Amino acid sequence: MLASTVDLHMHSTASDGRLSPATVVQRAAEAGxxxxxxxxxxxLDGVVEARKAAADAGIRCLPGIELSARWARGVVHIVGLGVDVDNRCLQDGVAAQQRARLARARQIVTRLERAGIEDLEGRLAAMVGGGVPGRAHVARCLVEAGHARDIQQAFDRFLQRGRPGYAPVSWASIDAVVDWIGQAGGIAVFAHPLRYRISRGALRAAISAFVEAGGTAIEVSNAGGGRDDLAAAAALARRFTLKASMGSDFHDPDFPWIQIGRLAPLPRDLTPVWEDLGGVQ
Structure with a gap:
């Protein structure tokens, strides 16, 4: 399989994406x-719908998830690929993460309402229905209500550390997250390594902790990165002897710089993670 036909990281309305799982799959098929x-x-709420849509479209959709993980100096994201969505260990872990997300959302709403933002709870409820709101949902509500011109400004003005809507959250550890993925028969992938606002030394320490926990792959090709990001991520894959993954991290069709399938090919000396995923070649 050519790398140009692979995209192993995208989001839907099951979390903080703008399109339904089926529509995300449709866009993926249209992108080749x-x-x-x-x-x-x-x-894991969107997986069943996505896999059905993929079967109808004639493409393959691996069951996946992106899990937030705590480490000594902050938070990183770990993608689980090829997971068994019925695995009890993974389900229990996801339930705990959802409880943490809900607790943070409630804190954010309380703090922003104290800062003078009105009817945020109602706006969020209308946006997510019965789902659990994330910070991106809050940011969209702030934009819609005229408190920020765009998502980035909403984060910068209200949601980042030190701002009025910031609320900490206690995620599971890297060790726990990697274990859940492994227990569910999946492959743990260190997501978008060049997007964390940490030093290169801290990044290497986080990846080292991921490897020690049993993680085996890293995203090398992402959409929307800088010119040198691919080379830097590939160097990390080589340094830690990790398989290479690629994913757009698509959320929103209105963000043209991050679109499904629009990815640079992997360096030829790296081993693609999909070689270990159900015999895909």
Missing amino acids: VELMSLTDHDT
Whole structure:
């Protein structure tokens, strides 16, 4: 399988994406993707719909998830590919993550309402229905209500550390998250390594902790990165002897710089993670 037909990181309305799982799959098929994974944040809710849509479209969709993980100096994201969505260990872990997300959302709403933002709870409820809101949902509500011009400004003004809507959350550890993925028969992938606002030394320490926990792959090709990001991520894959993955991290069709399937090919000396995923070649 050619790398140009692979996208193993994307999001839907099951978490903080703007399109339904089926619509995400449709866009992937239209982009020429043959192997994809829907990897919503801390939830498996969109997997069944996505896999059915993929079967109808004639493409392959691996069951996936993106899990938030705590380490000594902050939070990183771990993608699980090829997981058994019925695995009890993974389900219990996801349930705990959802409880943490809900607790944070409630804190954010309380703090922003104290800061003078009105009717945020009602706006969030209308946006997510019965789902668990994430910070991106809050940011969209702030934009819609005229408190910020765009998502980035909403984060910068209200949701980042030190701002009025910031609320900490106690995620599971890297060790626990990697274990859940392994227990569910999946492959743990260190997501978008160049997007964390940490030093290169801290990044290497986080990846080292991931490897010690049993993680075996890293995202090398992402959409929307800088010119040197692919080379830097590939160097990390070589340094830690990790398999290479690729994914757009698609959320929103209105963000043209991050679109499904629009990915640079992997360096030829790296081993693609999909070689270990159900015999895909």
